Amino acid sequence: MNVRRCLAVAALAGAALLAAGSPVRAHGFAGQRFFPATILNDDPFVADELSLPTVTRPPEDAGGAHEIDLDVEFSKRITPRLGFSLGEGWTSLKPAGAGSATGLTGLETGVQYQLFVNGPHEAIGLVGLDVSWAHTGRVAALGASDFTTLSPRFAFGKGFGDLPYSLDWLRPIAVTGNLSVDFPSKTESAGSPNPNFFNYGFAVEYSLTYLQCCVKDVGLRRPFSQLIPVVEMAFSTPINRSEGFSTVGTIQPGIIWSGESFQIGAEAIIPVNDASGKGIGGVVQLHFYLDDLFPRSLGKPISEW
Amino acid sequence: MRRGAAAVAAFAITAALAGPAVAHAMLEHANPPVGSTVAAAPSALTLRFTQQLEPAFSGVTVTDAAGRRVDLGNAVVPPGHAEELQVRLKPLAAGRYTVRWHAVSVDTHRTEGNFTFTVAGR
Numbered sequence: 001m002n003v004r005r006c007l008a009v010a011a012l013a014g015a016a017l018l019a020a021g022s023p024v025r026a027h028g029f030a031g032q033r034f035f036p037a038t039i040l041n042d043d044p045f046v047a048d049e050l051s052l053p054t055v056t057r058p059p060e061d062a063g064g065a066h067e068i069d070l071d072v073e074f075s076k077r078i079t080p081r082l083g084f085s086l087g088e089g090w091t092s093l094k095p096a097g098a099g100s101a102t103g104l105t106g107l108e109t110g111v112q113y114q115l116f117v118n119g120p121h122e123a124i125g126l127v128g129l130d131v132s133w134a135h136t137g138r139v140a141a142l143g144a145s146d147f148t149t150l151s152p153r154f155a156f157g158k159g160f161g162d163l164p165y166s167l168d169w170l171r172p173i174a175v176t177g178n179l180s181v182d183f184p185s186k187t188e189s190a191g192s193p194n195p196n197f198f199n200y201g202f203a204v205e206y207s208l209t210y211l212q213c214c215v216k217d218v219g220l221r222r223p224f225s226q227l228i229p230v231v232e233m234a235f236s237t238p239i240n241r242s243e244g245f246s247t248v249g250t251i252q253p254g255i256i257w258s259g260e261s262f263q264i265g266a267e268a269i270i271p272v273n274d275a276s277g278k279g280i281g282g283v284v285q286l287h288f289y290l291d292d293l294f295p296r297s298l299g300k301p302i303s304e305w
Numbered sequence: 306m307r308r309g310a311a312a313v314a315a316f317a318i319t320a321a322l323a324g325p326a327v328a329h330a331m332l333e334h335a336n337p338p339v340g341s342t343v344a345a346a347p348s349a350l351t352l353r354f355t356q357q358l359e360p361a362f363s364g365v366t367v368t369d370a371a372g373r374r375v376d377l378g379n380a381v382v383p384p385g386h387a388e389e390l391q392v393r394l395k396p397l398a399a400g401r402y403t404v405r406w407h408a409v410s411v412d413t414h415r416t417e418g419n420f421t422f423t424v425a426g427r
Contacts (some may be wrong), residue, residue, distance in 0.1 A: 214339065217341060260329075292412075292414070295414070
């Protein structure tokens with residue numbers, strides 16, 4: 001049943017292949033800057049993309065539990081500036097000294113609006129509303145939420161390509177970021193408080209693609225010129241009802257290889273404190289650019305309006 | 306898990322059946338090379354992209370340090386080289402030159418970019 005629901009999200013992508021639209025502009029571009037889809041932080045742009053799959057082995061949690069996550073996310077533009085996303089996850093959780101439990105982690109949806117794209121300054125911004133839906137995962141066995149959470153979000157990206165030529169070697173750098181606040185629909189669940197969390201995350205990228213195309217031809221050729229080393233970090237801080245909660249977060253160094261129709265990313269997961277986990281985890285992601293794969297069907301906005 | 310793997314495989318097959326991706330035209334390399342210093346003034350600039358171009362919607366300009374155009378305004382996609390964009394240049398003096406290009410790939414994706422090259426003084 002759980003896996004079926006995962007497959008249903010993936011099947012939406014296939015069904016949408018039948019949808020028609022009109023010609024569109026590129027995904028993830030601001031001027032000559034290409035922002036790849038990062039793994040930990042949500043993108044600062046609307047897009048027609050599919051992450052299938054994202055496989056995560058988080059660090060061992062404070063109680064010694066081991067976990068494997070398999071996630072799918074589908075993003076679709078309704079208009080060139082307005083988009084939505086659907087995400088679903090499957091988890092295998094094995095608490096210390098106990099048997100493992102498997103199941104869905106809960107349906108996540110989002111709607112995003114592209115606030116601005118400034119090509120000369122390689123700046124891009126987006127507002128969105130993410131919703132994590134109650135009772136769509138295995139609440140008892142896996143700790144999925146029995147409450148819905150609304151999370152308004154601002155995301156941004158900024159490339160350093162407009163630095164002066166004297167700082168050439170810094171121009172391939174770009175930063176993306178996310179700021180959001182969680183608003184749970186219930187203030188407590190099973191006697192435990194549900195805080196409002198402030199979430200903040202950043203990704204720092206050094207694009208060898210940008211170096212090669214726009215700063216200095218250092219002799220890199222494909223596939224090496226398509227590599228983007230990245231360091232991501234994300235944190236969550238309770239801002240009320242915080243008894244028993246503390247700031248948690250991870251720092252994730254890794255690398256993204258961006259091809260013509262898909263990208264592959266891999267990152268280590270380093271918890272920032274004991275509350276965030278123990279040891280080092282890892283995540284890999286296969287991510288498709290649907291606007292490049294299906295430019296005349298699924299890869300176009302539903303409307304040019 | 307096996308069904309999840311099947312979903313990945315099914316999508317990969319669907320993607321393959323959709324035909325080769327045409328994608329965005331990214332600058333692969335240029336002559337004179339991006340960011341280079343060349344001893345002799347080039348008579349033309351050649352840009353090579355990762356995708357085939359729509360000639361009517363692709364172009365390039367070259368300006369000197371004072372912002373004056375030094376290209377002859379005749380950018381073309383050479384026959385048989387649909388991934389290239391060429392433009393002839395006026396005689397160039399020593400100095401830094403800025404190249405600004407825009408390209409539309411055959412699937413209508415638009416990209417743009419700029420870079421500099423330098424002609425060394427004698």
